Amino acid sequence: MDTDDDDLCTCMQGMAAGDAAFLFMFHERFATKLTWIVRDMVKSMGRLDIATDPDEIDGLVIDACEVIFERAAGWRSGGALPWNWASRAIRSRVAAGIGHRLVEFDDQHDGDDTISHAPILEAGGVEGEASSRAAGAADLTLDTDPLVAEIAALVRADPRAGLLDRAMRAVGGERNRRICWQYGIQKALGDPSPAVTVGHMFDLEPGNIRQIFRRHRAKVLELVRSDDAFEQLREISWFAA
Amino acid sequence: MVRRMTPSMRGDATAMCELLGRRLADQGAPHPIAGAVALAARGHLGLDREDFAGLVGIEVSDLSEAEAGMVPFGRLPRELDWILEDIDGLDLLGLAAAARDARCGTVAVACQHEQPCSDA
Structure with missing residues (x-):
């Protein structure tokens, strides 16, 4: 097992026990991996404006870490990596975070980041x-x-x-x-x-x-x-x- | 000396502390941001409570109390300082200001559940 595997198991065991210190550790060690995953999710939702905003992506990565923390007790080592194992839950949280409807997009009612003429x-x-x-x-x-x-x-x-x-x-x-x-x-x-x-x-x-x-x-x-x-x-x- | 960070320099560690603080606040902790910072110190080293307390030389009970958000920011164990200064992107001054603002009832940037000044 390499260092990443050791860290991953340590984090997941700690989070499974409800220890939030290991949530901090998980974020520190694996935020880079989650950033790619979250950014891809956001792009797939058509939100290039958010996908190219580092602050927004950082916030969504933290949300994704919290999703994994809340489900850590159900994860088993040797199976899928946590961010893949919990990908549906992460996607749901990301969608909620950007105000994206997980049904077919209706552009007649889109209200966020779509104002092209607003009075100053x-x-x-x-x-x-x-x-x-x-x-x-x-x-x-x-x-x-x-x-x-x-x-x-x-x-x-x-x-x-x-x-x-x-x-x-x-x-x-x-x-x-x-x-x-x-x-x-x-x-x-x-x-x-x-x-x-x-x-x-x-x-x-x-x-x-x-x-x-x-x-x-x-x-x-x-x-x-x-x-x-x-x-x-x-x-x-x-x-x- | 702690380097003061501008908003553009703030890294993820600060935002993660704010999340931990919100979770502690939801549990009714009187000093959630301070608790989050204490958790961050141990999380940075990836140790359980007993090993971490032994490493830095504090009682496990004191550590537990700090991590539960029962200890004000200014009274966190000094033994955590060198660890906190090692965490990239951790805006301690900003978090301390947020903790102070929350206690004084002014606009808090993250947690709004710290005890008001009248309880200090």
Whole structure:
């Protein structure tokens, strides 16, 4: 047995006993292998935008590790490798993580990362249009999208909200921008479980919502701190050093 | 000295700690992020509790308590430091800040289940 086999058996035995330290070990040792598998799954679901986003793939690899941890007691050495043995469960979790329906895709109702024309909101209302990373043809207007109305209200209260919206658009796709706004709005409204509420909106698990929010926020934070065009946002406590 | 990492430098180890922290939080641990970090240290060496405790020179009971998220971040056994510094991509300062934010009720980047400041 080589070192990888030894490590694999050690990890699987530890995880089978419910010891989460071995989940950490499993991820450290085998994330590279899982990255290829997860990326292939995502590509097969038609999500090249996610397949080429290292942060998204890293998050999905962690989800895949958790799937194997939860099932480790059922694995036997000498059989299929864990990521092959649990491939259906992993695929199901990946699909849930990217909001992919495991039935025939219906492009009339695709809502994530498909906004090609969404108004940029400035102080005083809507000015013009902008294109974000587009993967479809969903069309939103102020009349039909409550989020646009909510952001417009925030901009009227504080013009920096429009600048924040620009920053959010600059670092990621439309779906993640909408998730971040909804999560922030729910928290501001005092929702005790914002990830659950927003998860229902986007048909995603609460853990995925928290992860998307955390990652998108980190990208926005880096942009705000490095680009003087967003200097006004640095005084907001959310971004204060 | 711990090198401060920018978001673009953060590796998977931090995100894995955040997952472990969420799982501990779901179990009601008062200090889930600290517990996750303690688990990461042992996971990095791939040892069971008895062997790991013997290697670093701490009591198994102290280790168990830390890994269960019962010990605040700042009171984790110092004997874990050299191991944690060896883990690639582990943003300890970011995790410590998240643990602090969760306790103070501000927006937490991962776990929102740490005890509030009033309980400290």
